[in-house]
Amino acid sequence: MKAKQLKIALRNCGVTDPENIQDYIACEGYLALGSCLIAGNRQAVVDTIKQSGLRGRGGGGFLTGQKWEFASQSEADKKYVVCNADEGDPGAFMDRALLEGDPHSVLEAMAICGYAIGADQGLIYIRAESLLAIKRLKVAIAQAEEAGLIGKNILNSGFDFKIGLKYGAGAFVCGEETALIKSMEGNRGEPVSKPPYPTECGYLGKPTNVNNVETFANVPAIINKGAEWFASIGTEKSKGTKVFALAGKVKKVGLVEVPMGTTLRELIYDIGDGILNDKVFQAVQIGGPSGGCLTVKNLDMPIDYESLIAAGSMMGSGGMIVMDEDDCMVAVAKFYLDFTMEESCGKCAPCREGNKALYNILNKITHGKGTMADIDRLKELSVVIKSTSLCGLGQTSPNPVLSTIDNFYDEYVQHVVDKKCRAKRCRALIEYSVVEENCIGCGACKRACPADAISGAPQKVHLIDQKKCVKCDACLQKCRFNAIVVK
Amino acid sequence: MLVTINGKQFEAEAGQTILQVARKHGIYIPSLCYHEKVGAAGKCRVCVVEVEGMRGLQTSCSVVVREGMTVSTRTEKAIQAQKLVVDLLLSSGTHDCLACAQNGKCELQDAAYYLDIEHPTLVFADMEPHCDESSEFIKVDHNKCISCGRCVAACQKTVTNDVLDFGYRGANTEIVFDDGKKMGDSTCVQCGECVQICPVGALTEKSVKGKARYWETERVKSVCPYCGVGCSMEIHVDRKLNKIVRVNGVESSPVNEGMLCVKGRFGYDFVDHPERLTTPLIRNDDGSFRKASWDEALDLVSTRLTEIKTKHGPDKIMGMSSAKVTNEENYTFQKFMRTVIGTNNVDHCARL
Numbered sequence: 005m006k007a008k009q010l011k012i013a014l015r016n017c018g019v020t021d022p023e024n025i026q027d028y029i030a031c032e033g034y035l036a037l038g039s040c041l042i043a044g045n046r047q048a049v050v051d052t053i054k055q056s057g058l059r060g061r062g063g064g065g066f067l068t069g070q071k072w073e074f075a076s077q078s079e080a081d082k083k084y085v086v087c088n089a090d091e092g093d094p095g096a097f098m099d100r101a102l103l104e105g106d107p108h109s110v111l112e113a114m115a116i117c118g119y120a121i122g123a124d125q126g127l128i129y130i131r132a133e134s135l136l137a138i139k140r141l142k143v144a145i146a147q148a149e150e151a152g153l154i155g156k157n158i159l160n161s162g163f164d165f166k167i168g169l170k171y172g173a174g175a176f177v178c179g180e181e182t183a184l185i186k187s188m189e190g191n192r193g194e195p196v197s198k199p200p201y202p203t204e205c206g207y208l209g210k211p212t213n214v215n216n217v218e219t220f221a222n223v224p225a226i227i228n229k230g231a232e233w234f235a236s237i238g239t240e241k242s243k244g245t246k247v248f249a250l251a252g253k254v255k256k257v258g259l260v261e262v263p264m265g266t267t268l269r270e271l272i273y274d275i276g277d278g279i280l281n282d283k284v285f286q287a288v289q290i291g292g293p294s295g296g297c298l299t300v301k302n303l304d305m306p307i308d309y310e311s312l313i314a315a316g317s318m319m320g321s322g323g324m325i326v327m328d329e330d331d332c333m334v335a336v337a338k339f340y341l342d343f344t345m346e347e348s349c350g351k352c353a354p355c356r357e358g359n360k361a362l363y364n365i366l367n368k369i370t371h372g373k374g375t376m377a378d379i380d381r382l383k384e385l386s387v388v389i390k391s392t393s394l395c396g397l398g399q400t401s402p403n404p405v406l407s408t409i410d411n412f413y414d415e416y417v418q419h420v421v422d423k424k425c426r427a428k429r430c431r432a433l434i435e436y437s438v439v440e441e442n443c444i445g446c447g448a449c450k451r452a453c454p455a456d457a458i459s460g461a462p463q464k465v466h467l468i469d470q471k472k473c474v475k476c477d478a479c480l481q482k483c484r485f486n487a488i489v490v491k
Numbered sequence: 492m493l494v495t496i497n498g499k500q501f502e503a504e505a506g507q508t509i510l511q512v513a514r515k516h517g518i519y520i521p522s523l524c525y526h527e528k529v530g531a532a533g534k535c536r537v538c539v540v541e542v543e544g545m546r547g548l549q550t551s552c553s554v555v556v557r558e559g560m561t562v563s564t565r566t567e568k569a570i571q572a573q574k575l576v577v578d579l580l581l582s583s584g585t586h587d588c589l590a591c592a593q594n595g596k597c598e599l600q601d602a603a604y605y606l607d608i609e610h611p612t613l614v615f616a617d618m619e620p621h622c623d624e625s626s627e628f629i630k631v632d633h634n635k636c637i638s639c640g641r642c643v644a645a646c647q648k649t650v651t652n653d654v655l656d657f658g659y660r661g662a663n664t665e666i667v668f669d670d671g672k673k674m675g676d677s678t679c680v681q682c683g684e685c686v687q688i689c690p691v692g693a694l695t696e697k698s699v700k701g702k703a704r705y706w707e708t709e710r711v712k713s714v715c716p717y718c719g720v721g722c723s724m725e726i727h728v729d730r731k732l733n734k735i736v737r738v739n740g741v742e743s744s745p746v747n748e749g750m751l752c753v754k755g756r757f758g759y760d761f762v763d764h765p766e767r768l769t770t771p772l773i774r775n776d777d778g779s780f781r782k783a784s785w786d787e788a789l790d791l792v793s794t795r796l797t798e799i800k801t802k803h804g805p806d807k808i809m810g811m812s813s814a815k816v817t818n819e820e821n822y823t824f825q826k827f828m829r830t831v832i833g834t835n836n837v838d839h840c841a842r843l
């Protein structure tokens with residue numbers, strides 16, 4: 005039997021009209037908030053979330069109920085509920101899709117959280133460029149306020165809860181909760197050491213409960229259907245479902261929501277319908293730039309927080325990029341390092357300089373100038389960057405390097421010793437040449453070459469001057485006789 | 492409470508960090524961003540150590556000691572990390588110690604030496620020189636800056652001038668003045684607090700270039716000659732040339748806690764200025780001056796004052812004292828005016 009999706013967080017996406025609160029209400033919308041307020045027991049709400057086993061979907065996987073408990077126990081005259089909608093992983097868009105498709109479930113969950121922890125103000129931190137999500141949120145907030153489901157004295161319970169928006173300028177690190185709080189306060193978006201945790205001292209120095217969009221989206225369903233129902237889905241320590249942004253070389257790409265414990269094979273072959281053009285599966289990068297590359301040997305591993313970490317990757321926010329035999333794993337590591345190097349906030353030395361050093365070495369290797377000592381250096385640097393960096397960005401940024409070295413060591417050695425790139429992705433390591441038997445001397449390649457690297461008289465076999473060739477691929481694309489090959 | 496560091500027990504106070512306890516007892520843990528004046532920043536990550544019962548490496552500047560805590564500063568893991576982070580900082584800058592004014596009093600150099608780093612081993616692209624010499628007294632060499640943040644904290648929190656901050660991000664992070672101006676075009680008042688707190692040679696006094704280095708100078712403790720605050724200063728003198736090379740504020744002074752103003756720190760060229768008066772001058776009848784001895788000059792003053800006092804009364808005399816002398820001298824002066832001359836006509840230039 006083929007594995008199937010199970011939609012909890014995405015339950016209303018594509019089903020209800022996100023700009024019509026009546027649609028949401030028709031699907032049990034605001035029922036959970038209402039029942040919490042009527043029951044009038046804050047601790048019971050915290051307990052339900054704790055019992056459900058819900059864990060943060062923003063990457064860390066921290067137990068949501070426990071976080072709410074800490075926030076509810078912090079004494080203060082003012083507390084905040086923050087929804088982290090920064091979502092900066094390249095290729096990930098589950099949070100944005102959720103806010104665009106079902107903004108009310110997040111608003112409702114924030115109000116429930118506010119009630120549980122004793123906060124009267126909610127803030128959603130979202131990238132200013134997410135125009136549609138912002139528009140839908142504004143509409144939803146206005147409609148919920150008008151309906152008396154957000155604002156003063158909600159449902160006559162005496163509970164007040166307002167929700168506002170805060171805009172981010174699009175820095176990956178601002179998704180890290182302490183940097184996010186700094187950014188909301190109008191400061192440079194730099195993380196600060198924890199403890200103290202935001203639940204103790206967060207936005208404007210007040211206890212602040214930060215949760216991810218998807219985490220919140222699960223909450224109303226848990227309240228409505230019960231903690232036991234939720235806890236019955238998933239694995240022992242990872243309950244419920246997870247939304248993944250399946251991308252790369254699979255036939256069906258897009259957002260998918262599956263129960264925790266689904267295997268990679270089920271995700272890629274059943275739900276994703278297999279590898280594009282039926283090529284050979286090579287690796288899958290899970291968890292965005294901070295994750296790691298998993299391989300064939302991990303295909304039957306049930307996906308949950310623990311097993312991913314044990315395999316050298318992580319859940320992250322749920323980016324999942326599938327790679328096939330045509331992908332060069334050294335180049336993949338370099339691609340991710342390019343991202344983290346740019347996105348490091350620069351606050352601490354190992355991440356600021358170390359990721360650049362990693363990138364430089366990877367660059368050297370992909371240009372055929374690497375040595376075996378460079379591979380050892382990559383490992384050594386990675387270990388130190390992970391163990392000394394201040395925040396989660398630096399603590400995880402070397403994962404793509406370490407996991408590709410672990411799983412594809414031969415490929416590194418090939419780049420360094422044989423000066424070859426198996427996937428023919430590293431330009432400095434490939435050579436374009438003419439297959440004499442096939443060349444009819446039509447001259448198409450010669451005309452296409454921008455570097456004047458091809459010579460040959462009409463109807464005679466042509467020749468590529470390796471010194472001049474810039475490896476642009478133009479000749480190969482123009483030749484109709486399969487006379488140009490890459491080696 | 493008792494804390495064990497590298498197998499030895501030490502007395503520690505509640506609230507102290509591992510780094511503070513270690514320093515107090517003379518145990519060196521390489522660290523670059525911590526300074527007692529601005530506190531822990533957790534930015535350089537060089538001071539990592541291992542603590543029993545805590546997972547992974549810990550930054551000793553941020554971990555507060557607990558009774559019975561056991562710390563190792565020199566485990567293989569800690570040394571490897573300390574060494575590589577210092578290596579990264581050396582590799583990613585231009586550290587030409589031979590020509591650096593900070594040579595010999597550089598915390599990066601100390602850390603590198605202690606960690607046995609002979610030369611930087613990581614390869615970064617060659618860097619273009621990147622200096623800002625637009626201000627009157629301070630040279631900024633961005634390629635030597637290790638982004639420790641001490642100057643920024645000092646500018647914002649200690650002297651509260653709020654000029655310095657960090658700009659850009661990732662490996663392009665650098666200190667900026669106001670919103671990215673040149674130091675000379677910014678609202679910087681050239682107090683030099685940042686120069687004094689910078690652990691490396693990224694912020695230096697322009698005037699020290701090529702002069703006697705730290706170990707070649709003699710330190711003379713003094714009080715600033717400019718105003719009545721009386722900031723404590725440490726004057727660095729090149730005895731071979733008998734010249735002042737640099738002036739620092741004394742960190743332990745309760746008066747100024749290491750801070751100085753632009754005049755105190757940089758305005759010392761009057762000391763050996765050729766036009767400085769070194770003997771009393773007495774005005775000739777034609778209006779010109781002649782040099783005189785102190786005895787002669789004081790005799791003249793005393794005679795003239797007595798004459799005026801007897802002829803016109805003490806209130807025809809007025810005394811004006813200076814902010815450039817000490818409080819004690821000002822006190823003596825007003826006492827002299829009131830009791831010896833017998834007038835209350837006494838004032839001070841700081842009121843003008």
Ligand SMILES: Cc1cc2nc3c(=O)[nH]c(=O)nc-3n(C[C@H](O)[C@H](O)[C@H](O)COP(=O)(O)O)c2cc1C
Binds near residue numbers: 064089090180182216
């Ligand atoms: C570099 C970095 C980026 C992060 N980006 C996000 C993000 O975009 N969205 C998010 O919800 N959490 C992100 N996180 C995790 C947050 O710090 C925080 O743990 C999370 O928002 C807590 O919510 P949760 O418990 O519901 O997951 C990021 C963490 C790091 C270290």
Ligand code: SF4
Binds near residue numbers: 347356395398
């Ligand atoms: S680890 Fe990187 S992103 Fe995090 S504080 Fe350090 S420099 Fe900034």
Ligand code: SF4
Binds near residue numbers: 588589595
């Ligand atoms: S700042 Fe320190 S390490 Fe750098 S050149 Fe100067 S003395 Fe050498």
Ligand code: SF4
Binds near residue numbers: 635636637639694
């Ligand atoms: S200039 Fe000096 S004090 Fe300021 S950040 Fe750079 S190294 Fe630190």
